[in-house]
Amino acid sequence: MTDDTTTYDGDVTLNGSERPPVELLDPADVFVTTNSVGGDFAVRNAEYVFTHQSIDVERPDERGDAETTIGGSLEDGYVEQVDGDVVVTDAEDVFVAAEAAEGEFSAPGAENVYADDVSPTASPEExxxxxxxxxxSATATDPTTGVYAVGMDHEIELTKARRNLELYLVGHGHxxxxEGRDADVTVHFVGYDNTVRVGPYLSADVASETGFDNEIDAAPYPAEDLVEMSRSEAYSNAGFGRRKVTFQEPTDDEEWCPNCGQAADAVIERHQMEAFFLFGYPVWTYDRSTxxxxxxxxxxxxxxHAELSPEERRSVLD
Incomplete structure (x- = not known):
């Protein structure tokens, strides 16, 4: 084979223009997308490998010299399309999406390997x-499928979600x-330090975590949404004279619902009171719930759990 060596400063992307076999020498982090390697994929002496591709950690790499060698002062590498074998040598962290390589995947000399056999339910373009x-950075409104992100430090926002979604996150810092209503969010983490934030009317579940220090930050259900009549509204409606009023108030004293026994974000108490009211204020109390x-x-x-929020209904009618 001939030695076609190319040097780069900074990030490098393999997008199909390189003659395989291709070798990346001493990059920082390397991110490998789905269906990006047309042959075998080998990672030599990496510090960390995070992968959903089936891997043989002990298998020695017996490939010969690369046809294309990319070195220099490399920072991060992105493997998006190579029609043959790829070798990554002396990388810090390597993140490999599911079904990245058509051939065999090996990681001889890797210090730490996080591996799992997981496949996303859709192709990246879907x-x-x-x-x-x-x-x-990216946004989508009324999403139907979810998010596929490979790399680092992506900021993504989905709004008005009403269908079940899948988030497939490869890398770190995502x-x-x-935000939405009545939908389940399924999350796959391949890497570390990724955060998924979901609104109070959604449920989220980590289906797989191939890495560490990933987090789902779920906003608590607002207790105010459960209040049918607040104390101030009940008092105001009482007017003048002896009245019986009923109202609800949030309580911060309960982590488990005394009524149904489930762990709860929002617990309210239903109060009853009989009092003499003057200008919307109880001046004498006869009885109250204890x-x-x-x-x-x-x-x-x-x-x-309505399909539309009250604000959305008003916007439709306006």
Whole structure:
């Protein structure tokens, strides 16, 4: 084979123009996308390998010299398309998406390997947002599939989510925010220091974590949404004279709902009072509840999971 050596300063992307076999020498981090390597893929002497590709850690790399060698003062490498074998030598961290290589994948000399046998439910181009690279940003409204992100420091926002979604995050430093109603968010982490933030009307679950220090930040269900009548509204409606009023108030004293027994973000108490009211203020109390009934977002009749929020209904009617 001939030795076609190319030097770079900074990031490098393998996009199909390089003659295989291709070798990356001493990069910082390397990110490998789905269906990007047309042959075998070998990672030599990496510090960390995170992968959803089936891997043989002990298999020695017996390939000969590369046809194309890329070195120099490399920072990060992105493997998006190579029609043959790829070798990565002396990288710090290597992140490999599912089904990245058609051939065998080996990582001889890797110090730490996080591996799992997981495949996303869609191809990268089928997701509402598909990003590759460094410091990418994207948004989508009314998403139907989810997010596919490979690289580092991606900021992605999905709004008005009403269908179940999948987030497939490869790399580190990703921050994905999802807002919507009545949808399940399934998350796959391949890497570290990634955060998924979901709104209070969504549920989120980590289906796989191939790495560490990843987090789902779920906003708590707002207790105010369960309140049918607040104390101030009940007092104001009482007017003048002896009246019986009923109102609800959030309580911070309960982590488990006394009514249904489930762990709850929002617990409210239902209070009853009989009092003499003057200008909306109780000046004399005859009776009041001492052991108010409780309910939460799981059992309250006011926890209605409607397709549209009240604000969205008003916007449709306007």
């Amino acid at each position: 997701y509402d947002v598909s990003t590759v690279g460094w410091r990418q 921050d994905v925010r999802v 052991n108010p009934a409780c309910e939460c977002e799981h059992c309250s009749p006011n926890a209605v």
